[in-house]
Amino acid sequence: MSRSYGQYCGLARALDVVGDRWNLLIVRQLLIAPARYRELLDGLPGVATNLLADRLRDLETAGVVQRRLAEKGNVVVYALTPWGAELREPIESLIRWSTPLMVRGPGGDCFRAEWLVVPLRALLVGKAAPRRSSKVGIAVDGQLVQVRATRSGIEVNPHDGGDLDAVVRADAAIVLGLAAGVLALDDTLGLVDIDGDEAAVRAIFNARRAHVGGSAH
Amino acid sequence: MSRSYGQYCGLARALDVVGDRWNLLIVRQLLIAPARYRELLDGLPGVATNLLADRLRDLETAGVVQRRLAEKGNVVVYALTPWGAELREPIESLIRWSTPLMVRGPGGDCFRAEWLVVPLRALLVGKAAPRRSSKVGIAVDGQLVQVRATRSGIEVNPHDGGDLDAVVRADAAIVLGLAAGVLALDDTLGLVDIDGDEAAVRAIFNARRAHVGGSAH
DNA sequence: CCGCATCCTCATGGATACTG
DNA sequence: CAGTATCCATGAGGATGCGG
Numbered sequence: 001m002s003r004s005y006g007q008y009c010g011l012a013r014a015l016d017v018v019g020d021r022w023n024l025l026i027v028r029q030l031l032i033a034p035a036r037y038r039e040l041l042d043g044l045p046g047v048a049t050n051l052l053a054d055r056l057r058d059l060e061t062a063g064v065v066q067r068r069l070a071e072k073g074n075v076v077v078y079a080l081t082p083w084g085a086e087l088r089e090p091i092e093s094l095i096r097w098s099t100p101l102m103v104r105g106p107g108g109d110c111f112r113a114e115w116l117v118v119p120l121r122a123l124l125v126g127k128a129a130p131r132r133s134s135k136v137g138i139a140v141d142g143q144l145v146q147v148r149a150t151r152s153g154i155e156v157n158p159h160d161g162g163d164l165d166a167v168v169r170a171d172a173a174i175v176l177g178l179a180a181g182v183l184a185l186d187d188t189l190g191l192v193d194i195d196g197d198e199a200a201v202r203a204i205f206n207a208r209r210a211h212v213g214g215s216a217h
Numbered sequence: 218m219s220r221s222y223g224q225y226c227g228l229a230r231a232l233d234v235v236g237d238r239w240n241l242l243i244v245r246q247l248l249i250a251p252a253r254y255r256e257l258l259d260g261l262p263g264v265a266t267n268l269l270a271d272r273l274r275d276l277e278t279a280g281v282v283q284r285r286l287a288e289k290g291n292v293v294v295y296a297l298t299p300w301g302a303e304l305r306e307p308i309e310s311l312i313r314w315s316t317p318l319m320v321r322g323p324g325g326d327c328f329r330a331e332w333l334v335v336p337l338r339a340l341l342v343g344k345a346a347p348r349r350s351s352k353v354g355i356a357v358d359g360q361l362v363q364v365r366a367t368r369s370g371i372e373v374n375p376h377d378g379g380d381l382d383a384v385v386r387a388d389a390a391i392v393l394g395l396a397a398g399v400l401a402l403d404d405t406l407g408l409v410d411i412d413g414d415e416a417a418v419r420a421i422f423n424a425r426r427a428h429v430g431g432s433a434h
Numbered sequence: 435c436c437g438c439a440t441c442c443t444c445a446t447g448g449a450t451a452c453t454g
Numbered sequence: 455c456a457g458t459a460t461c462c463a464t465g466a467g468g469a470t471g472c473g474g
Contacts, residue, residue: 002238002446003466006263008323008389009332010312011245017318019238021219021447028228037456046223048448053457076456086314093307095227100300101234106225115226172225219465220448238466254437265467270438293437440471447464453457 001058017062018087022047022055024094027080027087030065032117033158034079045110059084092122105173113143116175120145120156123179127207129153134200137164140172147204154204166196178205234279235304239264239272241311244297244304247282249334250375251296262327276301309339322390330360333392337362337373340396344424346370351417354384355392364421371421383413395422 002020005012018024022044029035029043040052056078059065064084070077080087095118116138130149137159138145144159144167170178170192177183178192185192185205194201219237222229235241239261246252246260257269273295276282281301287294297304312335333355347366354376355362361376361384387395387409394400395409402409402422411418 004326005242006326007242007332008319008326008328009242009245010315010319010336011308012242012326013318014311014315015241017315019236019241021236024232024236025222025224025226025229028226041456046448048450049457050449050459051447054447083314083317090307090310090314091228093310094231097300097303097307098227098231098234101230102225102227109221109223109225109229111225115224119227255435258437263467265469266438267440267468268466436474438472438474441469443467445464445466448462450460452459454455 001061014090017064018059020055020058022051023059024087024091026052026055026059027064027084028091028115028118030078030080031085031088031091032114034068034077036075036077040078043112043114045112088118091118095119095122102173102176111141111172113138113140113145113172114158116140116145116172117156117158119176120147120179123176124154124156124204124207126210127154128210130200130203130207132200132203134165134197134203135162136197136200136204137167138175139167139169140175149200149204149207154207164196165200166194166198168201169193169195181205231307234281235276237272237275239268240276241304241308243269243272243276244281244301245308245332245335247295247297248302248305248308249331251285251294253292253294257295260329260331262329305335308335312336312339319390319393328358328389330355330357330362330389331375333357333362333389334373334375336393337364337396340393341371341373341421341424343427344371345427347417347420347424349417349420351382351414351420352379353414353417353421354381356384356386357389357392366417366421366424371424381413382417383411383415385418386410386412398422 004016018027025044026040029040035043041047041049044052056065060067063081066079066081068077068079069075124147129151133150135146135148138147146157146159146164148155174183174188174191178185185202221233235244242261243257246257252260254269258264258266261269273282277284280298282295283298285294285296286292341364346368350367352363352365355364363374363376363381365372391400391405391408395402402419
C-alpha cells in the first residue's frame, strides 16, 4: 500500500485505497466479471506479476476485493465486495469524462473487446426491454462481447460461448457511438457488418432509455 | 507525466491524465476555488514543491488546468478549464464512495474546512431556495466556510470575509451528517453551537431537494 | 515573501527469472 | 497456474537555493 495522503477528506481517503497505479483498472476488470489471476494478467496488459499480486492483496485488505473459491475445483477467483462494486459509479463517471480522449481512436494503444462491457452497461442497462428476447454478439478485433435482451432488461457480458441470434462487427468507437445514440445504424453503411437477426440488433441500439422519473420542470 | 497504460479504454485514458499522485487532489483544490501556487501548497499538505509545479504543468498541457493572470496585479492564478471542471462528477462520486472511510473520524489526519466545500456543494446545491436570503458561516477547527442562500439557489464557498447572519460551529463529520440529512439539528445538542440567526441555519439544513423530475415508476 | 528549480535519498514501479 | 524473488529504473518527498 502506498503512502497515505493523511488528509481527512473523502477524496483523499478514497485515493488512499484505490489511487495507486493499476488499482482502478483491476476494479474495472472485476466489474466486467470475477476473474482468476491469469485472466486478470491477460486483461491488464502491461501489469507486472508482482504488482498484480501486491495490489490484489492491498485491495483485499481494504475490503474492495475478495478471494473466493470457485464451485468447480478449488481454484481461487477474485471478485468485488459489495462496497467494491459501488466503484462502478465513479468509474463510469471517469469514463464519461474521458470521451474527448477516446474520440481520436486507439492510436498505438492495445484493445480488448471486454473493456467495452463497462461503458456498454452504462449506456444500455436501464433501457426499455425489447419485445422479443435476443442475444447479440458484438465483435471488435475478433473478440466478442454479448448483449442479452430479455423482458426484464438488458445485460452486457463477455461472450459465454452460447449461440447468438446476431453478430455485429465494427470498430470500438463505432460501437460506443451506436450505444450512446450519437450514431444511427443506417448512417454507418460499410462501417458495420451484421450477421444474423438484424432486427435484434436494431432493437438493442434503438432502445429508448426506460422512463423512470417524470418530465423535468 | 507518468507512463501511459497504453490501453484503448476510457478509464485507462482518464487515469493517464489524472491518475498520477496528487493530480485529483489538485483538481479538488481548484474546484473549491481558483488559487495561487502558494494557496495550493497550503491546501495540499504533504505535497513537495517540485511535484506541485510538475503536476500543474502536466495538467495544463493536458487541458485540465489553465494559468490565468488575475485582474489585480499580474499574479498567476490557477483555475480549471471547462473540461477540468467536469471532473466534479467523478470526484463527487469518489467522495460518496468514501463515506465508510470517513465515518471513523479524522484520526491523525490533518483537516482544512475548505475541503468541506466540494461535498457540501454536492449535498446542498440544487436544494430548494429558502424564502429569505442569508449567509451562514460553518466553522470547523476555527476555519470558515460560507453558505449563501438566495432566491436563485444555494452557493458554498470558502469564506470571503463578509458579514455573516449566523455561524455554526461543529465537527466535520457532524456538518456532513447535517447536510446529508442523516442528522437533524435538534438531535445534536451540545455538538453544534449556533451564533446569530438560528432560523437561517435551519432553513439551509432543512431545505428539501428541489423537485426536478416526477415520482419514480 | 512568491514561484518555482535543483539536489539528494529512499520508496515504488516495471521487467524478468524462478518456484511450489 | 499462481504467484515470489530479484534487480534496475523511475518517481516521490524533503531540504535548500535562487531570481523576481
